[in-house]
Amino acid sequence: MVLGVLIAVYSSCIDNKFNNATVNLASGYQLYEKNCSNCHQTDGSGLAQLYPPLLNSDFIKNNTTAVDSIIKYGQKGPIMVNGVSYNMAMPSSKKLSDFEIKQIASYVLIKFNKLDSLYTN
Numbered sequence: 001m002v003l004g005v006l007i008a009v010y011s012s013c014i015d016n017k018f019n020n021a022t023v024n025l026a027s028g029y030q031l032y033e034k035n036c037s038n039c040h041q042t043d044g045s046g047l048a049q050l051y052p053p054l055l056n057s058d059f060i061k062n063n064t065t066a067v068d069s070i071i072k073y074g075q076k077g078p079i080m081v082n083g084v085s086y087n088m089a090m091p092s093s094k095k096l097s098d099f100e101i102k103q104i105a106s107y108v109l110i111k112f113n114k115l116d117s118l119y120t121n
């Protein structure tokens with residue numbers, strides 16, 4: 001039973017390859033505004049000790065492939081971003097398709113963290 005659940009979780013993991021075909025920054029912006037900016041703010045700067053920044057985030061720079069699964073499955077437990085510790089729960093985004101998640105992740109990686117080089121294939 002537990003093994004079955006684990007296999008289900010693993011097989012639903014998102015393909016983490018970076019591909020220019022999924023980059024659509026205009027669409028990424030709109031999806032970000034709708035699904036993320038309430039907490040992380042339009043400019044990605046976060047909110048005080050509650051919501052960590054996505055703008056120039058050392059956590060993102062060190063975990064580039066984790067961004068889509070954080071969007072898909074949420075994030076909880078203590079986390080350190082740019083020297084500040086956070087411990088709140090980010091909900092999972094069950095309504096977003098994997099393609100939409102890719103577009104948001106591309107927007108966050110490129111616009112907020114200048115990680116354009118990940119997408120040169």
Ligand code: HEC
Pocket residue numbers: 032035036037038039040050051052053054057059060067070071075076077078079081086087088089090091093104105108
């Ligand atoms: C309800 C508020 C809320 C929403 C909406 C939300 N987040 Fe979060 N997010 C959080 C919190 C709180 C954390 C830190 C969780 C913890 O303490 O472990 C976090 C952490 C993160 C992190 C890792 C830490 C960092 O700042 O680098 C990323 C990346 C992230 N969120 C991206 C997103 C994206 C993209 C969206 C939109 C799809 C989104 N979040 C929507 C509250 C939110």
